[in-house]
Amino acid sequence: MAAIYPLTFAALLFSVGVYGVLSRRNAVLVLMSVELMIAAVVVNLVAMNEIVATQMGDPLLTGQAFALFVLGIGAAEVGVGLAIVLLLYRNRANVNVDDAELMKY
């Protein structure tokens, strides 16, 4: 199988995720976009694992192991992220990212 397919899939997911992160107003939607980006990274890791294994063999399964770690970290991130969103909502009564501009000049 040509290696380019999963890699392109990952690139597509990542770019779409970036678009979502930049353009969405709702914080929950931003979080979802982040999930997309993480998924893209995981796809890339798994694909790379296979590419490396094909070329020189990889007894440690580095890519897959890392993919698993990223999965775990992604789950943790969603948990904390949603907690922050909840807090944001509680303090401001909405979850619009561009209303959270306390850092403005």
Add this chain to the structure above:
Amino acid sequence: MIAELSWLIPAVPAVSAALIFLIGKRLPRHGAEIGITAMAATLVLAIAVAAQVWRANVGVTIDPEGGGGAFLLERAVTLAPLGEDIAVQLGMRVDGLAAMMFVLVALVSLMVHIYSVGYMHGDARYTYYFGLLSLFSFSMLLLVIASDLLVLLVGWELVGVCSFLLIGFWWERKEIQDASMKAFLTTKFGDVGLVVAVVALGGATGSFAIGDILEAVEAGEVSHGLLTFALIAMILGVVGKSAQFPLHTWLPDAMAGPTPVSALIHAATMVTAGGFLVARLYPAFHESAAATGTLAVIGAITLITAGLLALVQSDVKKVLAYSTISQLGYMIAGLAFSYVAGVFHLFTHGFFKALLFLGAGSLIHAAGSNHMEAMGGLRRFMPITFWTFLLGSLALIAVPPFAGFWSKDEVLVSALDAGGYTGILVFALGGVGGLITAFYMTRVLYLVFAGQYRGHGQPHESPASMTFPMIVLAVAAVGIGWVNLPVEAVQARAFSSWVMYDLGYWVEHPVEFHPFLALMATVLALAGVLGAWAIYRTYPERDPMYHLGIVSHVLERRYYLDDLYTDLISRTAVRDLMGPAAAWTNDAVLDGVVAGAGRGAMGLGRRLYRTGDQKGLEGVVNGLGVSALWSAARVRLAQSGNVQLYAGAMFVGVVVLAVAFAVGGN
């Protein structure tokens, strides 16, 4: 060797001061007992040390050819190394001069302690007062015993601050605050000179130890110019501390403090520190004719101007204050010509002037006022005070055979022997000064003790705690002059050889007794007494203002000066400076310069602060700040607070960088 224990002499009052401050309030006599016990112990020690020094000094055979042989004990521990090969040493230098000062300080201080028990009775800050007295005694004795100029400077400044605190003892009142400030700052002005002198002598000789400095100076290791500079600078310190013309203005104001303090600090001990310092460095001073000449001129001017001022005082303490200044002038002038003359006058004056101040305190205590207008006729009410005061006055007037006669006579004789312009000047002015002294003291005696009582209180004799010290000091005032009779047998066995730093000295400079001169001086003094008697014996019966209108030339001057003086009290003196009295004008002008310098410095400081500091330097700094603000206002627009915009920018950066790496990498 009891002299080895001399360090106890300042140590005992130091411990006493600490104890009084710490636990004095809880004791039955509120700390007074500690101070008196300590000073009594100090006096015993001082006498023992003095006796040993005396035995050592009179025991040696005097060799007319060479000097040396005088008792000198130097012990020092290094207090701290300062530089490569210079250190400050905590040590003692006990010789005749120091032993003499021990006795003088310890005795007068003990008397003042005892006297204060009665005088300060019931004061709110009684314990604090005794603590300060002990602290002062310690400081003065430290100054005396110091073997190192820096330690001497420590004592010098400490007595200054004790004086400041004691003058300002009743600090609630503005004029008392001002007086204490004036005293401290005027002497501090002199201290600038002293500090420069100490630094210069230390820098030139590589040591601050007095012994090393004297050795180096006598060996000619210090260049003449530098030595003269250092000594003149030191004379500035002497002038400030010993209230010499033109820095004498603080001493009369210092009378605002409690009277026993005036007796101790402003008559017997602290103000003589200047004379002591000159005596301490006497060999160095005599290497420089310019320095001794300056001393002589300053002393002569002081003794006559201050004596004239004393004529016109109505406050009994101020008469004594001006008299002190005048007598200090004799001392300083005497030191310019003869070691023994100056030191001897310092010694005798300490006793009889302390006595006079204690007497004045007793009078004030009884009459409730400082002013002689409110006294009169007190002889009947206060016999002990009268007799002791009379004896003190006779000593001051220099009536033979009282103490002052012998010492003042030596000053005049040594001046005449030295000759030269300065010698003649001191001799002539000193003679006239004797007349003036006699006049004003007689005036005080008449105004206070003769005639009818003019005050409003109920005058009464002071308690025993006050009269006892006066009696002791009166004995001294009568007899102390005999220790240095101008007879060779006495000279070799008594004061002269006792205080000598070099036994050969007075062999080379024998003090001669000129019967004719002594007679002249006595006649002058009696003339002063008679003049005053002629004027004042009728004072109480006549209207003072009317009386003032018909007096002789000298008293005519007094009239204007007295006017000025009253205005000075009421702080409107400036206008009356136009008055014809030269002495007063000088005094007021100099006083104005001191005050004006202070005010000018204040104004300069304010102006410097307003224009230089707040506008000039600040402006530059603020300008930088403003320009930073201006650019910041533009840059900050990028900080919209929109997180997503930031993230977008980040990704743009990532893309650009990745492209750059991808392209550049190939």
Add this chain to the structure above:
Amino acid sequence: MAAPELFMLSALVVGGAASLLVVTARNVVHAALFLVVALVSVAASFLWLGAEFLAWAQVLVYVGAVIVLILFGLMLTRAPIGPMAQHNENRKLAAIVAVALFALLTGLNVASFGGETIELRTTGAGQLGEVLYLQWAFPFVVLGFLLTVSLIGALVLARREEGEGPLPDPGPHEEIAAAREPAPTDATPIPGGPTPGREIGSR
């Protein structure tokens, strides 16, 4: 085109389309559901790359737990669930960036891995478990620790603090802030700027 390529391509198309819908959907719940599709297609691609365990883990963790979490989040924040404008003013910038990024990544992929092929094989769960518990044991434990910490952290963050109302009302909140700040008498103290009374700018 062989079957694996075909399958991969279909996963790519389905997943890509779903993800595009995730970021464009006007209805929030719809977006979440499209996310399910996208993540499932990711899992499918894992399967075809031979990573069995990962594929099922992806389905369980993401499609199961995470999506449920997000839906809960949507409900808890009482976000307006109906269709509405969900985009901000950065949309054009975002689109340009995304397209540029995609072009860049694809270009790099093609340049680097254009000719590479993958020999398909299957990595069993047992195989992965073996390396995970032997070679990767320490990072694995750290990961577990991280998960615990994030759990506690999320709890602490989301916990309601004492005195905090259920629905914040901006009014009293500002009053409290004003009470805490002691009397700002001089006008707006800008850091670095002149404060009144120091007369700097006036010259």
Add this chain to the structure above:
Amino acid sequence: MWESAALSVTVFLPLVGAAAIALIPHAKERSAKPVALAVTLATFALSLLILASYYLGPAGGQGRAFIVDVEWIPVIGAGYRVAIDGISMPLFVLTNLLTLLCVVYCFHHIEPPGRPRAFLGLILLLQTGMAGTFVAFDLILFFVFWELVLVPMYFLIGIWGGPHREYAAVKFFLYTMFGSMIMLVGFIALYFGAGAETFSMVELSQAAAGGEYGIVFQRLVFLAIFLGLAIKVPMWPFHTWLPDAHTEAPTVGSVLLAGIMLKMGTYGFVRIAVPMLPEAAVDYAPFLAVLAVIAILYGALCCMAQTDLKRLIAFSSVGHMGFVMLGIAALTTAGVNAAIFGMVAHGLITGMLFFVVGSLKHRYHTSTIADIGGGVLQTTPRIGAILTFVAIASLGLPPLPGFWGEVVALYAAFNPAEAIVDAGLLGLFRVLVVFGAIGTLLTAGYFLTMLQRVTMGTPPRRWVDAGLQDVSPIELGAWTPLLVTTVVVGLVPLLVFGITRPDVSRILTTALTG
């Protein structure tokens, strides 16, 4: 183990303490104070142990001891090099003592908005920075500690300060930051100028003594380093940040600012500028001396115009640091000794002055002299007595420490280094001695005026009625050690001179005679 760990533990213990305080939950904010007290007490005890073992150990009271030299950033030759010697020792101990007393004082009160957790955390952070500056023997490490001090002080002034706190804090931060940036440039020049390419102070000093640096190079680099140090000291005319910072800072901030931070600048002259650029130091010595004497007179004159107690004391610091700089400018052992003594004396006395004035301000809610209106000796007699004592100590009354610093500095200026005499500048220095001595008179003048207007006289009615509390046990606890140390150091100047002299002598001999 003790040799290698003692310094690092002592320096970084407050940092750990700050972290610990940060972890204290909001609800238990009050327990921050005991924690900080325990940390500073331990730090102070450790520094005393270091002092003791410096004397009893192999160093025998001179030379560098407790040396640690490990790689840190090898690529630029910066190392974690710390040590302590006779020059650092007094300042190091003083730092830990003053911080401890500041923490004790915080039990009495903290300026609004309170928040002891943040306040004490910042103070501990500050302590690490200050103590580290005095023991760093690597230019980069020195710089890191130097800058570390700025941030906590900025917040201390900016959050807990007076009404113009933002202005003062920003001015303080920017001004000193500006100086230290230029100083960093100088450090980098030193690095490249020496063949060795190292930031080790010891090696750089040796390189300088060996004539590595040309005279033109030295002059340029000295200017850069001078600017950074002079702003910190602060020397006239770079002092304008000081009065604002002092006036606005909270009491404890003022104490640490005056007591220790100013010394970092003068310490830098002794440790860096003079040994590493000896020829330039000789060249610039007359300028330093003139600026120092201007500072003495100018500070005193400005003090006379002040209406605010804290500002007055701030200006008095300018004058006192002038004496310190005069000692350094003489470039003799006596001069540098006097300078270090002056630093310790000023740290003790001015620190104490700020404590007392802070307590006055806490009671009167103002530090304006006219508003206090006199009579402090009647309303609060003990505070009045302490203020009188400290003011008299500050005006240089012997035998209190201020006197030794001043008079020995004057002595040193009267007999400056050989090289200065050879340059024909002896006369200039001797004239400066006279002006410096006049400065002591002016100093006495303004302090006495201040005392007259604040402590003497009868107090205004409202203060009598206000029932002001006299000195509290906590204040007494914070002040007694300082007062006792002041008296003891004054009576036994050997305590400082004895520590500093061997190492000062060594440094100057190496630097000036090659």
